[in-house]
Amino acid sequence: MSENKIPQINEELQLKPQHPIHEMLKMFVGNHAAAVACLVLTLIVIATIFGPLFYPTDPFEMVWAPFTAPGQDGFILGTDYLGRDLLAGLLNGGRVSLTIGLVAALMSVFIGITFGALAGFYRGLVEEVLMRITEFFQVLPTLLFSMVIVALFGASLTVVTIAIGVVSWTAVARITRSEFLRIRELEYVTASRSAGASNLVLIVKVILPNALPPIIVQAALMVGSAILFEAGLAFLGLSDPNVVSWGQIIGSNRPYILDAGYTVTVPGLAIFITVLSISLIGDGLNDALNPKLRQR
Secondary structure, eight states, X not given: OHHHHHHHHHHHHHTSOOOXXXXXXXXXXXXXXXXXXXXXXHHHHHHHHHHHHHSOOOTTSBOSOTTOOTTSTTOSSOBOTTOBBHHHHHHHHHHHHHHHHHHHHHHHHHHXXXXXXXXXXXXXXXXXXXXXXXXXXXXSOHHHHHHHHHHHHOSOHHHHHHHHHXXXXXXXXXXXXHHHHHHTTSHHHHHHHHTTOOHHHIIIIIIHHHHHHHHHHHHHHHHHHHHHHHHHHHHTTOSOTTSOOHHHHHHHTGGGTTTOTHHHXXXXXXXXXXXXXHHHHHHHHHHHHOHHHHTO
């Protein structure tokens, strides 16, 4: 009898459910594109944080002759139209571009969660008012609206970040509202309400944690969108000229794109690789956080 029980015990141990975090990590790593993108993005972040320490050239300093081609005279990525080192600009500008993307995305997520949670929880007049405001911002031409904000308040780094965050929150609001509408009628929410939980507790501690997975995926994608947005504003000349960023490098070298295309191509490739990595990570997070995909 004991010998017959051993295989049965082993089968039960094998069928024991995995911890959710372990299962999510397994699903994320199983998406090979997302895993490689995570590695690439990690290397980019490390380079932008520690690169200027090991390559301390001032990105605004005119160090050599203008339009020195990449690889010549000891300049790995060459120089721009003023003779500034492009590698120094790329390392220092990456820190700014990634910061803008992260802060603008966090701002959008905060605004979107606030509008979506209140609309989905309270319904009625509150939902009508908040969703009409959301629709108003959704139909606005985002680039034009952000250009107006920057033109009115000045092309500083703070204003550009706020402008991007203010025009990018509508998708998060709609996702949050739909999740709150779905979750608010579930049994554990009803039980918490019957136990005397206040509306604030229900929103913040009961419903919101269970509504986060699709919001996290959207937030990851918004970081890449914000980086592209900043690059677009900089290309149009609506960026802080005293702060170097990938978009600012592209914008300042725009008139010379035909004569020295590398001055625009190099930061453009940096933006492309970073945004692509973030997008693939978002797909991986969707695989990991979506319970329907985990059940496949």
